[in-house]
Amino acid sequence: MKALVLAGGIGSRLRPITHTFAKQLLPIANKPVLFYGLESIRDAGIREVGIVVGDTTAKEIEAAVGDGSEFGLEVTYIFQQEPRGLAHAVIISRDYLGDDDFVMYLGDNFVIGGISDFVDRFRREGPQAQVMLTKVTDPQAFGVAELGEDGAIVGVEEKPQHPTGDLVLIGVYAFDSTVHQAVLEIKPSRRNELEITDAIQWLIDHGHRVDPMVTSGYWRDAGSVHDILAVNRFVLEGIEPAVAGEVDAVSELIGHVVVEEGAVVADSKIVGPVVLGAGSVVRGSFVGPFTSIDRDCVVIDSEIEHSIVLRGAHIESVARLEQSLIGRETRVVATQDVSKTHRFILGDHNNVQVGR
Incomplete structure (x- = not known):
């Protein structure tokens, strides 16, 4: 067959x-x-x-x-x-x-x-x-x-x-x-x-x-x-927690969180279920439930939950992302106060500026 x-x-x-x-x-x-x-x-x-x-x-x-x-x-x-x-x-x-x-x-x-x-x-x-x-x-x-x-x-x-x-x-x-x-x-x-x-x-x-x-x-x-x-x-509801990457002493992991080898979590709170891919960095941020972040991504001074972030994406100083699909090598960077919550469906290699 x-x-x-x-x-x-x-x-x-x-x-x-x-x-x-x-x-x-x-x-x-x-x-x-x-x-x-x-x-x-x-x-x-x-x-x-x-x-x-x-x-x-x-x-x-x-x-x-x-x-x-x-x-x-x-x-x-x-x-x-x-x-x-x-x-x-x-x-x-x-x-x-x-x-x-x-x-x-x-x-x-x-x-x-x-x-x-x-x-x-x-x-x-x-x-x-x-x-x-x-x-x-x-x-x-x-x-x-x-x-x-x-x-x-x-x-x-x-x-x-x-x-x-x-x-x-x-x-x-x-x-x-x-x-x-x-x-x-x-x-x-x-x-x-x-x-x-x-x-x-x-x-x-x-x-x-x-x-x-x-x-x-x-x-x-x-x-x-x-x-x-x-x-x-x-x-994500069925994943088992596993931490192979680096998590500093001031960060908090709650629930079922996977931090793959080579990933870094610093000064952040992650509430699972969440998967953080190899080579990715989360710093000064909140990552909420039902979020998967692929390899080599960066999340800095931002909040994100119930979203999918594809390989190589960069999210910085964004007040809050929910129910979003962020494409490969995409940059989402805040500029000035406009909105507290954002929702995106972004293709690859975009450069998006949002209010913070």
Whole structure:
């Protein structure tokens, strides 16, 4: 069995940060969201992984993942010239997949508990397809599955205006080779994409077995700032405190705080859960709960909480930052009194001046 990981999306809901950064590499508790998916695939006993990449993601993702050996995987990269839908990704991956069964996993997905049970059930039951479902409050934003009285899937529809229920597909699928015929039979949707939901419906209409697996566990499509911050909060809630860096005598660490090797905390208060990356410096500052600060960052005379700070960012003399996503090598520096609280969504290499 193989895995097909889709990592070619441009991340339009996360702009401007995704103009210069692959959304699949945005850090959750200082680890790229894509890595959580790759680890789940490995833990499910799958070793061969094809990663679909596009123009805006290929170089960064290949540099981050390499040949996959760091994860115990054998990774092959499959180039998609333009994002034309999930079913199109299956079409261009046919040579790699051959006739093997495979799991398809969206690279910006975060599924707590992994996919081992999902994969085991598919192997054990042997349907032509299996989809992971969960209940949501806004089903019109997703692919919606309709179940019959016997619990089987009788229909699926992508982003319907009038959903038939609240069970939605969350970006984890398993297929046998029958899907390769299905993706060639469907037509582009109103979005001009080849939808995997249409391919699944084709399988149903032609008498093939499509099984649901409903999960009540934590899941997020980490495709927006709100979702990224929510996933970061969820992961940080489970961290164990560890101090490998330097913390001076006047600083205070409260709760679950990770200070990685090479990081420095001076004259500051950190209230966890918080992760401070290697080589970063926090001086004369307050870092509040649910904050992850990546490698080589600087926070001086500032307050920040419930935020994600990417590698190399510099924050100085800022009265308060909350619910912010700060891009790589970005500078946020105060100038004069204007406001007490700020919220930012900043791309890489910005220089922002705010009131103090």
